[in-house]
Amino acid sequence: MLAIVGGTLIDGTGAAPVADSAVLVEDDGRIAAAGLRAAVVAPEGTPEIDATGHTVMPGLIDCHDHLASFTYDLLSRWGMTEPRSTRTVRIARVMEDTLQSGYTTIRDCGWLDAGFKAAVEQGLVDGPRLLVAAGPLGPTHSVQDRPTMSGHRRYSMPDPNIPYGVADGADEIRAAVRENARVGADLIKVFQTGFGRATHLGTDAAYSLDELRALVHESHAQGRRVACHAVGGPGLRTAVEAGVDSIEHGCYLDLDPDLLRMMADKDITLVPTLTVFAFHSAEGNPVAQVEARAFRQHHIETVQQAMRLGVRVVAGTDAGGWVHGNNAQELEMLADAGMTLEQALSAGTREAAACCGLGQEIGSLEPGKLADLIVTDGNPLSDITVLQERERIRLVMKQGRIFRNLLDADA
Numbered sequence: 001m002l003a004i005v006g007g008t009l010i011d012g013t014g015a016a017p018v019a020d021s022a023v024l025v026e027d028d029g030r031i032a033a034a035g036l037r038a039a040v041v042a043p044e045g046t047p048e049i050d051a052t053g054h055t056v057m058p059g060l061i062d063c064h065d066h067l068a069s070f071t072y073d074l075l076s077r078w079g080m081t082e083p084r085s086t087r088t089v090r091i092a093r094v095m096e097d098t099l100q101s102g103y104t105t106i107r108d109c110g111w112l113d114a115g116f117k118a119a120v121e122q123g124l125v126d127g128p129r130l131l132v133a134a135g136p137l138g139p140t141h142s143v144q145d146r147p148t149m150s151g152h153r154r155y156s157m158p159d160p161n162i163p164y165g166v167a168d169g170a171d172e173i174r175a176a177v178r179e180n181a182r183v184g185a186d187l188i189k190v191f192q193t194g195f196g197r198a199t200h201l202g203t204d205a206a207y208s209l210d211e212l213r214a215l216v217h218e219s220h221a222q223g224r225r226v227a228c229h230a231v232g233g234p235g236l237r238t239a240v241e242a243g244v245d246s247i248e249h250g251c252y253l254d255l256d257p258d259l260l261r262m263m264a265d266k267d268i269t270l271v272p273t274l275t276v277f278a279f280h281s282a283e284g285n286p287v288a289q290v291e292a293r294a295f296r297q298h299h300i301e302t303v304q305q306a307m308r309l310g311v312r313v314v315a316g317t318d319a320g321g322w323v324h325g326n327n328a329q330e331l332e333m334l335a336d337a338g339m340t341l342e343q344a345l346s347a348g349t350r351e352a353a354a355c356c357g358l359g360q361e362i363g364s365l366e367p368g369k370l371a372d373l374i375v376t377d378g379n380p381l382s383d384i385t386v387l388q389e390r391e392r393i394r395l396v397m398k399q400g401r402i403f404r405n406l407l408d409a410d411a
């Protein structure tokens, strides 16, 4: 057993911060108690970590990242620029670094194979708790399709560890979902619109309603949630109608408030991923720049309408193709888009855990939940950018195990 004492506790339930708190962690990695220090009774001789002057809060969760992506260059995306071994080590470094930044859970929305999750669970590499989508799905001639530059079939073999997710028609779609389940995918990711390519804009639809319904039905039959890339246009409507579990991006939802109402009714989460579009606006390819700039105001209005209508809005950066290790910038951007700091913090903790289907296990510091927590210098509820400053992340604990501890240096 271990106690973290003296810090200001933000337990993530929405309760007011508690000064001079204690969090008691069992040897099995679960929280025994969290609250006012005077009210938490620890057995005699329980080792203590002094967090006085700091904030204790739930570990952060990113609901949309790509830990195995490093650039939008297609040759890199296709694994043709370096040996797979080099790439594997590179990904391991990113996982370690992401955990060090205070992110104890990452929902990877594509192209990270489940072997990385196994490596973390086996202790071969330090990393966040992972949920992986393995090989995203999309029809022939969608952003998921990877033909040659001339549009013809590619001759080289795709990565056998990541299902090649191009599938057309209900039968192929069901098979692709099942193959993802077979290789250990925790969720199913589908591209229902394009983005950033002249042939696949964010308002161009991919699957038909029938195809997407088959995908959702089979995914749920396999016990997997569906994360659906949908920017706008008819594909966005189809996605909501088919009953996916989360809309990734949803940039033009403000134009269709009835879709937001349907999302609230069906408990469909919105993962706006503001971060990635800030990058695309500034540095993306010419098509991506034009698209991202065109919907920027719609995207912000979407976040505000979604919050008003009771849609769960959670933090996801989608920024892996640009940068790793600064996932908390999404929390600042959500606040800039109109969330209160409390709402932004919840979007990266409690609400994000619900999006992952882990609301009973993580996302807040309550008895019985897994001890995923961080200790920060400063209070994120008065300045949320402290979460982006690496040296201010003083301690990172995942499931009761400490992976970073600079608090001793404070003593």
Ligand SMILES: [Zn+2]
Pocket (backbone or CB within 6 Å): 064, 065, 066, 109, 110, 318
């Ligand atoms: Zn993505």
